[in-house]
Amino acid sequence: MDDLAIIGSGPAGYTAGIYAGRANLKPVLFEGLESGGQLMLTTDVENYPGFDEGIMGPEMMQVFKKQAERFGTKILTETVNKIEKIEEGFKLTTSKDTYEFKSVIISSGASANWLGVKGEKELQGYGVSACATCDGFFFKDKNVIVVGLEQLQLTFGLILMKIWWALL
Ligand SMILES: Cc1cc2nc3c(=O)[nH]c(=O)nc-3n(C[C@H](O)[C@H](O)[C@H](O)COP(=O)(O)OP(=O)(O)OC[C@H]3O[C@@H](n4cnc5c(N)ncnc54)[C@H](O)[C@@H]3O)c2cc1C
Numbered sequence: 001m002d003d004l005a006i007i008g009s010g011p012a013g014y015t016a017g018i019y020a021g022r023a024n025l026k027p028v029l030f031e032g033l034e035s036g037g038q039l040m041l042t043t044d045v046e047n048y049p050g051f052d053e054g055i056m057g058p059e060m061m062q063v064f065k066k067q068a069e070r071f072g073t074k075i076l077t078e079t080v081n082k083i084e085k086i087e088e089g090f091k092l093t094t095s096k097d098t099y100e101f102k103s104v105i106i107s108s109g110a111s112a113n114w115l116g117v118k119g120e121k122e123l124q125g126y127g128v129s130a131c132a133t134c135d136g137f138f139f140k141d142k143n144v145i146v147v148g149l150e151q152l153q154l155t156f157g158l159i160l161m162k163i164w165w166a167l168l
Pocket residue numbers: 007008009010011012013030031032033034035036037038039041042044045046047048078079080081107108109110111112124125129130131134135
């Protein structure tokens with residue numbers, strides 16, 4: 001039985017891979033359907049320490065992946081469909097196989113609630129954003145349309161950045 005499974009290949013999954021790999025736990029990381037996670041959808045990322053000039057999201061995830069692999073994290077392109085408790089750990093059923101691990105870290109993240117309107121996909125990272133705290137800075141002093149009034153955090157973030165906004 002292997003020591004550790006990590007579910008998810010976003011920043012949290014790769015970070016777990018780096019730490020667990022360095023702890024000699026020989027982690028197995030299941031990528032899931034969205035290899036690299038949400039940051040694969042974006043362009044400039046400017047708020048991560050260590051990237052003083054900023055970095056494109058997909059490029060950053062390649063660096064994270066490489067760093068996790070450097071410490072022995074085995075990366076499998078499989079989705080975990082089921083986790084069962086067994087006596088000594090956990091049984092994972094994936095899109096390809098079954099595995100047993102002593103421990104499991106679930107870092108399966110989230111996904112933005114996109115509207116599905118015309119142009120939204122093409123303009124992701126080029127004016128259409130799903131993260132106010134991440135991208136608000138890029139739209140300083142610009143007119144911005146915010147969708148989702150109940151998301152107070154988002155609205156507050158924009159007000160704090162002194163961005164003009166209109167509510168839909
Ligand atoms: C458009 C956009 C721009 C953003 N810009 C920034 C930014 O500039 N700066 C910033 O700090 N943050 C930004 N964010 C937020 C950032 O992307 C998230 O906070 C971050 O990706 C969360 O990381 P995570 O590892 O928790 O999960 P995620 O990145 O959501 O990754 C989840 C992972 O879990 C996997 N997974 C899910 N279910 C399963 C399963 N059953 N089996 C196997 N794997 C599974 C998925 O395939 C994926 O790899 C942005 C988000 C979006 C959408």
